[in-house]
Amino acid sequence: MLKDSIWKMKVLVAESSGFCHGVENAISIADKVLTKEQDVYCLGPIIHNKDMVERLANKGLKTISSVDKIKNGTVLIRSHGAAPDQIKKIRAKGLKIVDATCILVKRVQKIAQQLEKQGYQVVIIGDKSHPEVQAVVGCVKNAVVIGDNSDLPKLPKNKRLGVVCQTTQSPEHAGRIIAEIVGYGFSEMKVVNTLCREAIKRQKSAVELCRRVDIMFVLGGHDSANTRELAQLCKKYNNSTFHLQNWNEFDIKTVFGKKVAGVTAGASTPRWIIDKFVENLKAVDTKK
Amino acid sequence: MLKDSIWKMKVLVAESSGFCHGVENAISIADKVLTKEQDVYCLGPIIHNKDMVERLANKGLKTISSVDKIKNGTVLIRSHGAAPDQIKKIRAKGLKIVDATCILVKRVQKIAQQLEKQGYQVVIIGDKSHPEVQAVVGCVKNAVVIGDNSDLPKLPKNKRLGVVCQTTQSPEHAGRIIAEIVGYGFSEMKVVNTLCREAIKRQKSAVELCRRVDIMFVLGGHDSANTRELAQLCKKYNNSTFHLQNWNEFDIKTVFGKKVAGVTAGASTPRWIIDKFVENLKAVDTKK
Numbered sequence: 001m002l003k004d005s006i007w008k009m010k011v012l013v014a015e016s017s018g019f020c021h022g023v024e025n026a027i028s029i030a031d032k033v034l035t036k037e038q039d040v041y042c043l044g045p046i047i048h049n050k051d052m053v054e055r056l057a058n059k060g061l062k063t064i065s066s067v068d069k070i071k072n073g074t075v076l077i078r079s080h081g082a083a084p085d086q087i088k089k090i091r092a093k094g095l096k097i098v099d100a101t102c103i104l105v106k107r108v109q110k111i112a113q114q115l116e117k118q119g120y121q122v123v124i125i126g127d128k129s130h131p132e133v134q135a136v137v138g139c140v141k142n143a144v145v146i147g148d149n150s151d152l153p154k155l156p157k158n159k160r161l162g163v164v165c166q167t168t169q170s171p172e173h174a175g176r177i178i179a180e181i182v183g184y185g186f187s188e189m190k191v192v193n194t195l196c197r198e199a200i201k202r203q204k205s206a207v208e209l210c211r212r213v214d215i216m217f218v219l220g221g222h223d224s225a226n227t228r229e230l231a232q233l234c235k236k237y238n239n240s241t242f243h244l245q246n247w248n249e250f251d252i253k254t255v256f257g258k259k260v261a262g263v264t265a266g267a268s269t270p271r272w273i274i275d276k277f278v279e280n281l282k283a284v285d286t287k288k
Numbered sequence: 289m290l291k292d293s294i295w296k297m298k299v300l301v302a303e304s305s306g307f308c309h310g311v312e313n314a315i316s317i318a319d320k321v322l323t324k325e326q327d328v329y330c331l332g333p334i335i336h337n338k339d340m341v342e343r344l345a346n347k348g349l350k351t352i353s354s355v356d357k358i359k360n361g362t363v364l365i366r367s368h369g370a371a372p373d374q375i376k377k378i379r380a381k382g383l384k385i386v387d388a389t390c391i392l393v394k395r396v397q398k399i400a401q402q403l404e405k406q407g408y409q410v411v412i413i414g415d416k417s418h419p420e421v422q423a424v425v426g427c428v429k430n431a432v433v434i435g436d437n438s439d440l441p442k443l444p445k446n447k448r449l450g451v452v453c454q455t456t457q458s459p460e461h462a463g464r465i466i467a468e469i470v471g472y473g474f475s476e477m478k479v480v481n482t483l484c485r486e487a488i489k490r491q492k493s494a495v496e497l498c499r500r501v502d503i504m505f506v507l508g509g510h511d512s513a514n515t516r517e518l519a520q521l522c523k524k525y526n527n528s529t530f531h532l533q534n535w536n537e538f539d540i541k542t543v544f545g546k547k548v549a550g551v552t553a554g555a556s557t558p559r560w561i562i563d564k565f566v567e568n569l570k571a572v573d574t575k576k
Contacts, residue, residue, distance in 0.1 A: 158481075171470050171471045171473075172471060174470050175466070175467030175468065175469075175470035175471050176467055178463070178466055178467060178470055179463030179464055179466060179467040180463065181463075182459050182462050182463035182466055182479075182481075183459045183460060183463050185459075185481075186479075186481055187480075187481050188478070188479065188480050188481065189477075189478070189479045189481075190476065190477070190478045190479075191470070191474075191476065191477045191478075191479070192475075192476050193446075193470075193473075193474055193475050193476065193477075
């Protein structure tokens with residue numbers, strides 16, 4: 001396929017990209033459980049990456065959205081966690097639980113509970129449809145989720161607010177929402193920093209890289225919150241930013257005439273996806 | 289002076305403007321003390337308004353910058369408050385103290401002390417050269433004052449921050465600085481809302497008015513923090529905004545060809561200054 005005189009791109013990979021400790025831990029737990037147990041279920045995709053979900057499905061992991069129809073076996077709690085009432089339901093059915101919740105996500109749940117006990121109205125800055133946020137909401141009696149400015153009217157006026165963030169949000173976004181809350185009105189606001197430092201490191205490293213390249217690729221699941229946050233950030237600093245799940249989504253037309261490409265990946269993107277993408281990209285002929 | 293066919297402007301006064309409770313209280317205390325006592329001193333201008341300072345000086349109030357040379361008499365603590373070591377010094381000299389500190393400013397001092405006791409690094413969002421801020425700084429062992437982004441490096445990284453605001457700052461400014469702190473890094477941030485609602489009301493009312501007029505006048509001392517904040521806000525929404533101390537600073541050229549003028553005033557601007565300004569403005573011929 002390759003011609004003798006092809007134009008090859010320089011491909012730079014972000015210093016910090018790919019699996020974070022939480023994801024690595026969840027995958028390693030899943031791999032171990034699958035070698036030991038039969039009938040292993042995961043409550044929702046273990047991580048937001050179809051390639052990895054597929055790999056584990058081939059090893060026997062069954063992804064389910066509810067335990068209602070499960071009679072026996074082991075239920076894996078994915079990295080995003082689960083709400084206490086879900087856990088209770090699993091226990092009530094006598095199913096075995098293996099908890100692969102990321103420790104940082106677990107921390108957000110605990111902090112939200114503490115803030116509520118201290119009399120604060122719990123506020124979660126995050127995406128209300130994301131399982132991590134839903135699990136935190138499920139841990140307290142009454143939480144308000146603020147995704148963007150349009151959610152502000154849900155806040156009670158001039159109250160004591162206890163604020164946590166979905167771990168994968170950027171400090172930039174969290175700061176913007178907190179500033180909006182200040183303008184909206186509050187009496188006291190206790191913000192506990194629940195942002196994941198690994199995610200911030202990836203964001204900084206991606207922003208740095210995408211400023212130096214002609215085109216930027218952000219690899220990861222389209223439903224992965226941290227990958228989407230990465231892609232949104234990169235788009236701000238480099239308009240030629242593409243969020244792709246893997247090499248299959250690559251469109252050669254996007255790189256015609258480009259000389260330097262940057263590659264980064266979300267915390268739930270397996271190394272093999274990144275390596276394959278970089279290898280293929282290096283071999284591409286960018287001549288129109 | 290007035291001609292038969294002059295062009296007169298419509299003059300609209302902001303719904304909320306002029307003296308706030310704190311200033312009214314300080315002036316009323318000063319007036320009372322001056323009728324009863326002799327040798328009455330004020331530690332710094334009682335409010336940031338030269339016209340009022342002059343009026344009280346004529347009644348006998350002596351404004352001083354230090355009590356070092358005072359041997360006897362009464363010292364009035366102005367609306368912006370004084371640091372505990374200043375108060376101690378006055379007491380040590382056996383001078384009588386009359387405290388006219390605004391209750392909201394007093395509250396900021398108490399909250400800063402409580403936050404420090406709770407183990408927070410006290411952070412004051414405000415102008416470090418303003419007496420209110422200096423008094424709050426003097427109430428705690430170690431405070432960091434953040435006036436703008438350039439002060440951020442003074443913050444310790446990833447610590448528990450206890451944040452208060454100079455009472456006259458706008459929620460917009462406070463929010464912007466808090467967002468910057470989120471981006472800078474912190475472990476926990478407890479923000480107590482110490483913003484003056486009267487000041488916010490004046491700000492909202494001024495912004496609303498200045499959008500509807502051809503020219504906007506913000507009346508008050510040039511060293512008055514809340515008047516400056518008002519003027520800065522108005523300038524954002526109406527480029528023809530002028531911050532004047534009183535009618536003496538009015539320049540007729542600014543109103544030539546204008547049809548509608550707006551007037552607002554800081555919390556330390558006496559009613560007589562506003563009334564005289566409005567009266568004179570209404571009589572001005574705006575024809576070039």
